[in-house]
Amino acid sequence: MKRRQFLQAMAASSLPLLSSKLFAAPSTQPRLLFVFLRGGYDAASLLVPTSSTFYSEVRPNIGIARSGTDANAVISLNSDWGLHPALRDSIYPLYAKGQAAFIPFAGTDDLSRSHFETQDSIELGQPLQGRRDLSSGFLNRLATVLNKDSNSVATMSFTEQLPLVMQGSMQIANAGVKNVGNSAIDARQSQLIANMYQGKALSKQVDEGFVVRDQVKQQMDQMQAEDKTKEMTDASRNAISTKGFGLEARRIGKLMQQQYGLGFVDVGGWDTHVNQGGANGALATKFKELGTGLAAFADEMGSAWDTTTVVVISEFGRTFRENGNRGTDHGHGTVYWVLGGAVHGGKIVGEQCAVEQKTLFQNRDFPVLNEYRSTLGGLFARMYGLSPKQLDYVFAGVKGNDLGLV
Template identity: 85%
Template sequence: MKRRQFLQAMAASSLPLISGRLFAASDATLQTQPRLLFVFLRGGYDAASLLVPTSSSFYSEVRPNIGLARSGNDANSVIGLSTDWGLHPALRDSIYPLYTKGQAAFIPFAGTDDLSRSHFETQDSIELGQPLQGHRDLGNGFLNRLATVLNKDSRNIAAMSFTDQLPIIMQGSLQIPNTAVKNVGKPAVDSRQSQLIASMYQGKPLAKQVDEGFATRDEVNNQMNAMQAEDKSREMNEANRNAISTKGFGLEARRIGKLMQTKYALGFVDVGGWDTHVNQGNANGQLATKFSELGKGLAAFADEMGDAWNNTTVVVVSEFGRTFRENGNRGTDHGHGSVYWILGGGIHGGQVVGEQVAVEQKTLFQNRDFPVLNEYRATLGGLFARIYGLSPKQLDYVFAGVKGRDLGLV
């Protein structure tokens, strides 16, 4: 194999899987471990369509085309959660049942103080989880720091990024594997190439990590191949009952659930396509379709976790929200404050939590956006501290200079 071919194979083979077995927990240990899945919605989703401020008459005034009916009993009306908030109707059969069981909660006015309104800058800023001022370590993400703290504490937490490339949030001193489960079963490097690459490292410092990386990839492939027949059978049965589809994100989420139920306690996945500048829609349309697919996928993940769902927490975030007013193209533009989702079988859900304010023109940030009242590092820090029992020193390692804010969800 020529050097160029070798480098191309290395780039395509998800070789960040190296050392994926070093922190694998035993079956007995994993059963009692908290699980955390972090879901990043890339593109800045319209949080004011997900969680509609039903007590705000201003909402209907500035969203004449994309606004949802704030009251009513038809399928296109928002689902009332409280006197102030309603949920997008596309989530009626997926997330709303979790909410009624106390397994879903929402945090409005959440986000970062980053004001760039740039997808890339704000995504990077959130994934780093570092102060905006001063020096920043661009290869040191906060989930890697969390995993580092937990493994220094002898908790033996196995982490995995379910992505094509290792995202910033998972980069750092701890080697964390990555693999996109949608591509499982179709490795870019076949067994012959894998053996050739491994032989090139024999007797060298990285030999063990490379061998473990390929072994981890093979384990994931074997598990997912075994699921494919089950997926086909399940899809045929569920289609007749109008239940959750296993296509698209639903299938990917089930695969992630299977892996986190049996092997990994800390996971990351990102979902793109949330930049809705044009023809966003309201109860129907492109955004409603995305909400429906995402909700079904997350509900599928919860179902696949089985009993482990009771000690699992899912956090859903985006880099920022969108403008509260619709634009001239019946869409929305880059905004500021967002809404975070917290799901899990053991959380104190069924509520909208965090600091809040009445949604009026005078309370908008820069006369255009939801303000950020629940800063993401303090919010996530308080959540992580409760899930893992982190000490102030450990939390400071994850989010330097931040005092965690406990919203009582765990």
């Protein structure tokens, strides 16, 4: 096998050459799935500020009815907020059971409003000022802390390529689970690659990588399903669309229930500049598909759901006013979701303000009142009992804001 063919095959495959530890996850171990919505979803449609008359004024075409009993009205969560009706059968039941919470006015202080710059900035999880290590993502640092000493938390990025958030000093496996049965490397090539590394420094990692790939394939074959989803937009960076997320979520649930304690997946297609829709339409469809997938993940986790936390974020929100194309443009503050059997949910948490024209950031966006590193740091510290020193390694210079969600 020629070197060029080898490199091409490796680039096209989902083989996790740098494998994390392999083990069967104990049922009592905390599990964390991190879901990144690439493209900047419209948080003001997900969590509608029902107490704001300003909302209806600036969203004449894409606004959702803030009250009412029909299926197109928001689902009231409290006196200030309501949930998009597309999530009535998936996320709302979790909220009603106290297994879902939302953090509005969340995000980063990065003001670039660029998909790629903001995604990179968030995935690094490092201070905006000063020197940054461009190869150290915050989930890699979290995994490093969790695997110190005698601890062992198997970590997997359920993506075709290792995202920035999972890159760093710890070797972490990645395997896309949408086309796992169609590996670019067959059995003969696998043996050739293994022989190439025999007796070399990477021999163990290569062997473990093939083991991970084969385990994932075997488990996915048992589900007897196919995923033919293709990417929709550049801003999504190879993340699958919501259309394919339901199947992928079940596959991830099966793997995390049996084996992995820390996982990452990204979902693309959230850049809604044109014809976004309101209670129905393009965005509503995406919400429904995403919600159905997350509910399917919860179902697939079985009893392990009781110790699981799912965090859903996006790089930024969108403009509060609709634009001339009945869509929304790149914004600032957004809404984070926190789901799981381990979550103290059924509430809207974090610092909040009334949604009025005078409270908008730069007269256009939700402000960021709950900075993401502090918010996630507080959650991680509570989940894993991190010491101040350990938290500082994950998010340097941050004092975690404990919102009491776990």
